[in-house]
Amino acid sequence: MEQREPTIRPFTITTAKDAPIIVIGGGPAGLTAAYELIKQQYKPIVLEKNNKVGGIARTENYRGYHFDMGGHRFFTKSVRVQQFWQEVLGDDFLRRPRLSRIFYKNKYFHYPLKPLNALVGLGPIEGIRIIGSYVRWHLFPYKEEETFEQWVTNRFGKRLFETFFKSYTEKVWGIPCSELKAEWAAQRIKDLSLKTAITAMFLKPQETIKTLIEEFDYPRRGPGMLWTAVQDCINAQGGQVQLNSNVVGIQREGQQITGVTVEQNGRTHTLIGSNFISSMPVTQLLKWLDPPPPTHVLQAANQLNYRDFLTVCLIVKKPELFPDNWIYIHDPSVQVGRIQNYKNWSADMVPDPNTTSLGLEYFCNEGDAIWNMPDEELVMLAKQEIAKIGLAQPDDVVDGAVFRVEKSYPVYDADYEDSLETIKHYLASLENLQTIGRNGLHRYNNQDHAMLTGMLAVRNLLLGEQNDLWRVNAEQEYHEELVLNQPLDKETVTHVVDDILDGAFPKLDPLALGMSLGIVAGMSLLLATLFMVATGGDIAGQTLTLLAQFYPGYTVTAVGSLIGLGYGFLTGFALGWGYAFLRNAVTALYLVSLHRSAQQSAMRQFFEYI
Template identity: 35%
Template sequence: MESRRSPIVIGAGPAGLTAALRLAQRGVTPRLLEATGHVGGLARTPRSGDWCIDPGGHRFFTKSEEVMDLWNALLPPDQWLSVPRSSAMLVDGEYVEYPLVGRDIVTKLGIGRGLRGLSSFALWRMLRSTSPGGQPANFEEWGVHEFGRYWYTTFFDGYVRKTWLADPAELASDWANQRIKPIDWAVRRTRRHPSEDVFRYPRRGPGQLWDAAGAALVDAGVTPTLNTRVVRLWEHGGTWYVELHGGEVIKGDAVFSSMPLQSLVKALPEAPRKVHVAASTLRHRGLITVAVALSDHHEIPFNWVYTPGGEFSCGRIQNYGRWSEDLHPAGWGGTFLGFEYFVRPDGDLMAADESSLSEIVEADIRALGLGASRIEQVMVLRSQCAYPVYDPVRERSVGRIRDYLRRRYPTLHPMGRNGMHRYDNQDHAMMSAMQSVAKYFGEEVDPWQVNVGRDHHETGVLRR
């Protein structure tokens, strides 16, 4: 047993839980702290009776066998579903398949708009081939060069403005290749490998997996300490001191942190001014998920519907019945939808009362054409720091903070989406945690190298 070791893990989302599990597997009992009253972070599954909601929508796919093995160890095979991916852009009342398919664009939006889009696409492709190489300066430039001005405006401009809360010309483009596929121009589309269009999903939502992780930790002697916010931490003589909001100070030999990177820097009293300035530039997007159960059944054959048009306030709509029928009561025959609103963490909508929020949601239900249906159930979930913002200063600011922490605090391990301020999937958050634990035990690895490639994310290992 590694009884001499006493690591502290901050945050009980996918990264923190994975780090704690890995430590426990290697004979170390960490102290696991969580600021909220639940484990799982954004990947939790709030419940109200037999109603379950998935905030953000969490598809389970990964290229890592190690991640897959951990998923399989936490949940038995009968608790996993294999779900075909089916997403669409809702444009002018038409559901256009997403990722975009050339034939479907023309079929749904008509020959005239198809030809206009094709001419714009061809023009920008020609300009791109004759212009100097290099990374596009911003997301708008990337989108226009990838799809042409017409299709970029039709499908992406409004959506990005709503979901990133910024002008696309003011957003970095380095996440785009990982998240957005080019148009599929195949005349006859062959069936892709199952891992490309099927993902795994826990029957009762993503929180089922992370609740199982929490239970596994309790069995290993590690009980997450909930509702415990870290306010300050410092290191002296090889020992870490972590002050909690109630005044208690706990000690450890290392810290694994998935708290927001800017909050971590703020909690380090010795960080120099230039590092604090870099941290102050990092921004998040908040997320409000409103789950609405409608009494009537409406055939919406998609997991996700993206809503770029101005007639919607929401950015995306989840169709929970397409994720898993176990997210709603058995035998229920209505339509269970999740409306996603991307907001500023300190904005008015994040603090809006239920009445104001209801008006916005009801307007979106009408825009979807379902205004006549009776509402049976409503659940609201607010997530303040859901997604990091990729503005032009993010990479430089994160790099400055990362380099300082490496030099000054080699036993401090930032990890996960918020801990590294990166647009990671949950498997990347887990991988950064696994590598952080490996580094803690002396292995030559660099967790900051997880998810730095430009390959598209949405492929991976699929096995039971």
């Protein structure tokens, strides 16, 4: 049955008479909040410090070329967010195929992995090592998952972690994987494992694997096209989106925010507001408070860190360079982390079809050597690195520009969790302030999650709801549906309990385990046979010949090695499938016993209570 939107209750201004609702920040979260307020006949003021809206999701323009800061795919499970996008842009959204690859050791690997491509790139021996490592770490995992390295290793194995995760992740975050908190990985790679990746190579998944989405929507001229349209709508309906308006102070009386000091064109003035929704970095918000918060809160704010990046945008006099939307650069010999090919996102991003525009992303910290490097030197560095990778020659580049994006990634380091808890506790005491978005919550949210926090903040404000904005995208599950304050029925509770039990006693996939062991066994017998053929080992060769008693047609020859590959695969598959089946059966019996015990315990407590 279709859910109806609840009736909006009258809203009473809590400070100065007729004072507006002030939204700090004109990124996806702030603009979404303002748009929702406009739809309910309120006229908010949005304060954006840059000269254009969109925040991290803005689109820069240089000589008619459009550059997306980071590459923003538009996909979501939230019906409300999808409706928002279509409501604003409609036919200006394009359906785009996703193609992204990994550049590693001067070779390209498809992502998601494709078996032939990975086998040719890594070689059969390395492939066996990766699968063997996967099996080893599933049998003997880390007992605790405090770090990114431990989290990924437990799911993919150490070998695959070192091959396809370690170098790029440390390039992005600037700290060792052993210092990056596991919570970031849990958010960014939900429900993906080597098992699902291998299965996706051969079979069409019954349901979409989020990290492996193959298609997405995209505005014709980048994400900034959407947010500029939202800006126009807010202004047309009586709200205000004020650009070049930097908040440099926040006034407080007790537990109420009363106003903000805004710097515009070298001058400052104070805006009085009734309620405040902020997507500015929460660390800066706390430092601007006047009077300031307690010392321990400011100390916690100082413990939170951010990672920045800049994009070197190159215009190349080539109609086509490579087919990918973007490429992950895992090669440690170059500093670039990722390369966007904007023409493959949308042809409208490039005004001249005989040219191509690239965005080379360099992850850095504000004030470090890369961040402070002059634009001319950065363009020269980018030209040299695309030549080293083999994408184009320096002489092919006709022009370039640099765009810096500060505080792009909230860092999940060792001090992050305790510091954020202190900040959350303090902010909860401020009665008319809500923080939203990636930087307002210091959480590495996707664009749609940021939008959801803006929507939920407005519902809290206008409907008196108690939606916890900090939990959007904080759970292990992919909480993106906008289903709020609904009563829980028995079926829902049972489903939640079953999910918890599934997490505690994960089911082994017989097909995936069978395939894994089958590949290992088959490749092992293939290589052993070929080794004997090449070296002429009589004793070992005679031993292998005995396998013919069990495997008709097998011989220690080149042809026999292929037959052995098949027999080894079938044997390994049978053992893996059988083990998974028996293990699942035993676990199922145990869970039935556990359910029965829990029911008896609950019944005893019930009778004791009455």
